[in-house]
Amino acid sequence: MNLEQVARRAKVSTATVSRVLNNASVVKGSTRARVVKAIEELKYHPNLHARSLAGGKSRTIGVIASNMENPFFFDIYKTIESDAHAGGYEVVMANTDYRSEQLVTSVRLMIGRRVAGLAAIVSEMAPDLIEELNESRIPVVFYDVGTPRQNITNIRVNYRRGIEKLVDYLYSLGHRRLGFVGHHAILGPINERVKAVMDAVARIPSLEVRTSADADTLEGGRQATRALLATGFAPTAIVCVNDVTAVGALRELRERGLRVPEDVSVTGFDNVKLSEFCYPALTTVHIPRERIGHIISDYLVPRAGKAAVTDAEIVIDPELVVRDSTGPAAV
Amino acid sequence: MNLEQVARRAKVSTATVSRVLNNASVVKGSTRARVVKAIEELKYHPNLHARSLAGGKSRTIGVIASNMENPFFFDIYKTIESDAHAGGYEVVMANTDYRSEQLVTSVRLMIGRRVAGLAAIVSEMAPDLIEELNESRIPVVFYDVGTPRQNITNIRVNYRRGIEKLVDYLYSLGHRRLGFVGHHAILGPINERVKAVMDAVARIPSLEVRTSADADTLEGGRQATRALLATGFAPTAIVCVNDVTAVGALRELRERGLRVPEDVSVTGFDNVKLSEFCYPALTTVHIPRERIGHIISDYLVPRAGKAAVTDAEIVIDPELVVRDSTGPAAV
DNA sequence: CCGCACCACGTAAACGCTTCCAGTACAATG
DNA sequence: CATTGTACTGGAAGCGTTTACGTGGTGCGG
Numbered sequence: 256m257n258l259e260q261v262a263r264r265a266k267v268s269t270a271t272v273s274r275v276l277n278n279a280s281v282v283k284g285s286t287r288a289r290v291v292k293a294i295e296e297l298k299y300h301p302n303l304h305a306r307s308l309a310g311g312k313s314r315t316i317g318v319i320a321s322n323m324e325n326p327f328f329f330d331i332y333k334t335i336e337s338d339a340h341a342g343g344y345e346v347v348m349a350n351t352d353y354r355s356e357q358l359v360t361s362v363r364l365m366i367g368r369r370v371a372g373l374a375a376i377v378s379e380m381a382p383d384l385i386e387e388l389n390e391s392r393i394p395v396v397f398y399d400v401g402t403p404r405q406n407i408t409n410i411r412v413n414y415r416r417g418i419e420k421l422v423d424y425l426y427s428l429g430h431r432r433l434g435f436v437g438h439h440a441i442l443g444p445i446n447e448r449v450k451a452v453m454d455a456v457a458r459i460p461s462l463e464v465r466t467s468a469d470a471d472t473l474e475g476g477r478q479a480t481r482a483l484l485a486t487g488f489a490p491t492a493i494v495c496v497n498d499v500t501a502v503g504a505l506r507e508l509r510e511r512g513l514r515v516p517e518d519v520s521v522t523g524f525d526n527v528k529l530s531e532f533c534y535p536a537l538t539t540v541h542i543p544r545e546r547i548g549h550i551i552s553d554y555l556v557p558r559a560g561k562a563a564v565t566d567a568e569i570v571i572d573p574e575l576v577v578r579d580s581t582g583p584a585a586v
Numbered sequence: 587m588n589l590e591q592v593a594r595r596a597k598v599s600t601a602t603v604s605r606v607l608n609n610a611s612v613v614k615g616s617t618r619a620r621v622v623k624a625i626e627e628l629k630y631h632p633n634l635h636a637r638s639l640a641g642g643k644s645r646t647i648g649v650i651a652s653n654m655e656n657p658f659f660f661d662i663y664k665t666i667e668s669d670a671h672a673g674g675y676e677v678v679m680a681n682t683d684y685r686s687e688q689l690v691t692s693v694r695l696m697i698g699r700r701v702a703g704l705a706a707i708v709s710e711m712a713p714d715l716i717e718e719l720n721e722s723r724i725p726v727v728f729y730d731v732g733t734p735r736q737n738i739t740n741i742r743v744n745y746r747r748g749i750e751k752l753v754d755y756l757y758s759l760g761h762r763r764l765g766f767v768g769h770h771a772i773l774g775p776i777n778e779r780v781k782a783v784m785d786a787v788a789r790i791p792s793l794e795v796r797t798s799a800d801a802d803t804l805e806g807g808r809q810a811t812r813a814l815l816a817t818g819f820a821p822t823a824i825v826c827v828n829d830v831t832a833v834g835a836l837r838e839l840r841e842r843g844l845r846v847p848e849d850v851s852v853t854g855f856d857n858v859k860l861s862e863f864c865y866p867a868l869t870t871v872h873i874p875r876e877r878i879g880h881i882i883s884d885y886l887v888p889r890a891g892k893a894a895v896t897d898a899e900i901v902i903d904p905e906l907v908v909r910d911s912t913g914p915a916a917v
Numbered sequence: 918c919c920g921c922a923c924c925a926c927g928t929a930a931a932c933g934c935t936t937c938c939a940g941t942a943c944a945a946t947g
Numbered sequence: 948c949a950t951t952g953t954a955c956t957g958g959a960a961g962c963g964t965t966t967a968c969g970t971g972g973t974g975c976g977g
Contacts, residue, residue, distance in 0.1 A: 257933055268957045273935060283955060298721045303698040304635040304644075305933035308962050313635075324660060333655070336681070345695065347678050350667070364676065367634040390629045473863045506863045532804045532837045534865040588963055599927045604965060611966095614925060636963035639932050 256299055265293035276301060307369065315345040316372040316555050317365035321353045321379065321440065322471050325499050326527045327544060331376055331398070334548025335555075342556040344371065353440035353471065355379040366391045372555030375401065378440050396551045408554050409568040410547060415451040417540040417573040418494070421522050422455040424538075424575060425492045426462065429584035430520065433464045434490035436479040436500050438471035448496060465490065469500075476503020484511065491519060491584040498523035498530040501537055505580070516582035526576050535579035542573050587630055596624035607632060638700065646676040647703040647886050648696035652684045652710065652771065653802050656830050657858045658875060662707055662729070665879025666886075673887040675702065684771035684802065686710040697722045703886030706732065709771050727882045739885050740899040741878060746782040748871040748904040749825070752853050753786040755869075755906060756823045757793065760915035761851060764795045765821035767810040767831050769802035779827060796821065800831075807834020815842070822850060822915040829854035829861040832868055836911070847913035857907050866910035873904050 258269040265272065267286060274280045275290045282290075293299075307313040316339055320328040336346045347368065349361035359381045365373050366387075373388070376398040388395050389404055396408045403409045425433065435452050449466060456462045467483035469475035476495060480503065483490070493508075495501035501523035505515060513519050515535055523530050523539035530537035550569060589600040596603065598621060605611045606621045613621075624630075638644040647670055651659040667677045678699065680692035690712045696704050697718075704719070707729040719726050720735055727739045734740045756764065766783045780797060787793045798814035800806035807826060811834065814821070824839075826832035832854035836846060844850050846866055854861050854870035861868035881900060 258935095259933080269934080270936075270958080271956060274956090277935085279936095281954065286955080298718055300694060300697040300722065302639065302700060302933050303695075304639045304700065305962090306698075306935075308633070308635045308639055308932090308964085309934040309936080311935085311962070323654075324657070324664070326655070329655060363631060364634075366631040367637075369633060369635065387629055391631065473859050477863075502863055505865075509865065528804050529860075532808075532833055532864075534836075534840065590963080600964080601928080601966075602926060605926090608965085612925070617925080633963050636932090637965075639934085639962090640964035640966080642932070642965085 256297060257302070261290065261293045261297060261299050264297060265290045313369050313371055314343065315347055315368070315370055316374070316552075317347050317349065317368065317370040318374045318376065319349045319351060319358065319361045319365065320376045321351050323348065323350050325471055325497065326529060327497060327499075327525045327542070328376055330527070330544040331548045331551070334545050335374060335552050338549060338552035339556050342552075342558055344556055351377055351379065353377075353379050353438075355381040359384060362388065366393065369393075371557070372396075374398070374551045374555060394555055396554050398547060398551070403568045410550060410571065411568070412542055412571040412573050414448055414573075415454070417524065417542075417575075418448075418451045419455045419458075420573075420575045421494060421524075421540060422452075422459070422462070424577070425494070425520065425522070425581065426459055428492075428520070428581065430492040431461055431463060431584065432488070432490045432492075433462060434480075434483045434488065434493040435464055435466040436476055436483060436493055436495040436504055437466060437468040438475055438479075438496055438500060439468055440471065452494065471497070471500065473499060473503040473506070476500030477507040478503075480504040480507040492581070493519060493521050495521065495523050497525045498527040498537055498539055501539070501580075502529060502533045505533060505535075505537075515580050518585050520581040520584070522581060530576075531578070538578045538581040539576050540573045541576050543571065547571070587628060588633070592621065592624050592628055592630050595628060596620045644700045644702055645674065646678055646699070646701055647705070647883075648678050648680070648699065648701040649705045649707065650680045650682060650689065650692045650696070651707045652682050654679065654681050656802055656828065657860060658828060658830075658856045658873070659707055661858070661875040662879045662882070665876050666705060666883050669880060669883035670887050673883075673889050675887055682708055682710065684708075684710050684769075686712040690715060693719065697724065700724075702888070703727075705729070705882045705886060707882075725886055727885050729878060729882070734899045741881060741902065742899070743873055743902040743904050745779055745904075746785070748855065748873075748906075749779075749782045750786045750789075751904075751906045752825060752855075752871060753783075753790070753793070755908070756825070756851065756853070756912065757790055759823075759851070759912065761823040762792055762794060762915065763819070763821045763823075764793060765811075765814045765819065765824040766795055766797040767807055767814065767824055767826040767835055768797060768799040769806055769810075769827055769831060770799055771802065783825065802828070802831065804830060804834040804837070807831030808838045809834075811835040811838040823912070824850060824852050826852065826854050828856045829858040829868055829870055832870070832911075833860060833864045836864060836866075836868075846911050849916050851912040851915070853912060861907075862909070869909045869912040870907050871904045872907050874902065878902070 258272050262269045262272045272290050274282050275287050318332055323329050339346045351357040372394045374396045378399050380400045394406050398410045401409050456464045465488045467479040469479035493504050495504055504521050515521050523537040526539045526541035530539045589603050593600045593603045603621050605613050606618050654660050670677045682688040703725045705727045709730050711731045725737050729741045732740050787795045796819045798810040800810035824835050826835055835852050846852050854868040857870045857872035861870045
């Protein structure tokens with residue numbers, strides 16, 4: 256079922272069929288009608304592979320994320336998708352599960368697909384990736400990690416600042432023993448996020464902190480919290496790497512009979528919708544996911560009268576959102 | 587950057603490069619080494635479009651879902667993805683937002699991509715879709731809606747039975763006034779789900795029910811619940827179309843000062859992970875999402891020694907999961 | 918020393934589309 | 948009536964692969 260068959264049935268050349276398909280150029284009304292009729296009768300669907308091969312372009316942009324299960328990533332994805340569709344583009348998505356090996360695979364896949372643009376919303380990194388991407392000439396936006404380069408734009412939030420706001424707030428409530436629940440992807444004291452917490456705590460001598468980590472899921476947050484408490488360390492507040500893990504923490508505390516925030520305060524990060532709907536509603540740090548999504552699509556989706564892609568670094572300053580999961584430290 | 591350039595650099599023909607790329611046929615070790623070296627030096631990435639055009643096959647399967655934001659769909663997606671990767675296949679995903687017009691667009695897109703198989707996990711339907719799909723000769727699995735056909739397999743859960751279990755359980759707890767919170771996609775009394783609720787209730791004369799609907803999100807569940815209560819109708823139990831909307835309902839009730847389950851009972855559907863983590867944990871109906879995912883990939887991902895795709899209808903019987911959001915009806 | 922099988926590789930024809938370059942028909946113009 | 952322009956359509960060359968087929972070497976038995 257190809258152009259030729261349609262052409263034959265409509266008694267025109269393949270060139271003409273192609274023209275009506277892309278409603279480019281001028282095709283006489285009667286001819287166009289014949290072609291359209293043939294297309295419908297044959298239930299013809301153009302082969303997109305052939306199309307982008309011949310055309311040299313692909314009108315699809317790729318989005319790679321660490322964990323689409325986490326609404327944080329999904330919210331960004333959704334915004335990009337919506338913008339892309341508005342601009343006549345398609346989106347293909349890939350998950351890495353925080354594995355840098357999977358990141359490399361996914362990036363290769365996207366390059367192989369000759370995407371028009373690529374967004375990598377990931378916390379992991381692979382050494383030669385930037386080089387490889389640079390070589391491919393594909394416009395790229397990295398969120399979180401990455402290095403600005405020709406054709407590579409960088410967006411990151413000032414995670415450090417967000418954590419500081421959180422820690423200062425908890426300190427002001429009288430908290431002195433803090434727990435930090437992370438996820439495996441950011442395990443290890445070298446990690447930027449853990450370091451941010453350590454540094455924020457280190458500024459205030461009377462503060463003490465212990466960390467724990469598990470998967471970036473509800474269950475992971477629960478397990479990490481359980482492990483943290485199993486050490487005998489009794490934090491008066493638990494800072495979680497994001498809202499999802501915080502909801503996991505909430506459950507573990509509840510099952511241990513600890514009240515939030517009377518006995519233990521809990522904080523999230525991201526300000527995902529769920530953070531308002533869980534109980535108690537989470538004190539968290541807002542990260543403007545829609546804005547991030549729009550920035551990304553501005554860079555990747557060619558739009559009439561838009562500036563060209565340039566290398567740049569964009570830093571977003573997150574802000575504290577106080578809700579019900581935090582309160583004065585227990586005596 | 588194409589096969590020819592690689593071939594030239596390795597001083598072989600494009601055929602040989604292709605052979606080492608697909609490590610098919612026998613290529614002498616030394617030659618293979620030269621080619622591999624050239625590939626890496628040039629940072630060559632095969633053009634996947636050309637590949638599937640020439641090969642005639644695509645090694646990717648498509649998944650279309652109504653709302654990936656809802657973990658129910660995502661869980662199924664994840665299972666399919668994992669199975670597909672295990673079988674050397676890629677997956678492309680598309681969202682319909684419950685809009686049948688978008689369903690059509692997505693299906694066309696998938697056909698255009700000449701996917702090796704297609705899974706449609708959707709609650710909406712479009713008239714000519716089945717016909718169009720049938721014409722395309724692509725193996726298809728429908729979940730929820732659809733009609734078995736040559737090359738089309740159908741999976742559905744016995745939603746009706748699940749609702750009956752729920753209603754019977756609530757009745758046994760003394761509930762007589764029920765609210766049903768749906769989402770827009772299933773609005774209208776013609777809908778299968780609403781009908782299932784109506785019929786389940788109709789079996790028991792003393793039971794009364796009112797319905798309401800909004801988006802399939804946390805916020806939607808909340809709004810629908812608000813609308814339901816705003817009518818003055820005071821249900822002693824609220825049956826929600828799924829867990830996500832139920833969590834939304836939970837929040838609305840909490841903000842109105844209604845205790846769950848003392849004042850009002852709430853039930854979800856799907857048994858998504860979140861249903862255990864919210865407070866109170868939801869009484870719900872378990873739908874085996876992983877199993878559904880596996881069934882789908884069994885049908886779509888060609889695997890060594892696997893039976894061919896046949897038309898069939900598979901029905902899954904869901905079971906009740908009682909947790910903390912339900913209790914005896916308030917007097 | 919010849920012939921044959923076989924291995925390793927090259928040649929070239931698809932795959933289904935886009936698009937440049939011509940070509941035809943016909944109206945408008947001088 | 949010849950000339951130029953315009954509107955539409957066709958021919959054919961790619962796009963980057965895969966793959967059937969062909970060919971040149973090598974090793975072996977006879």
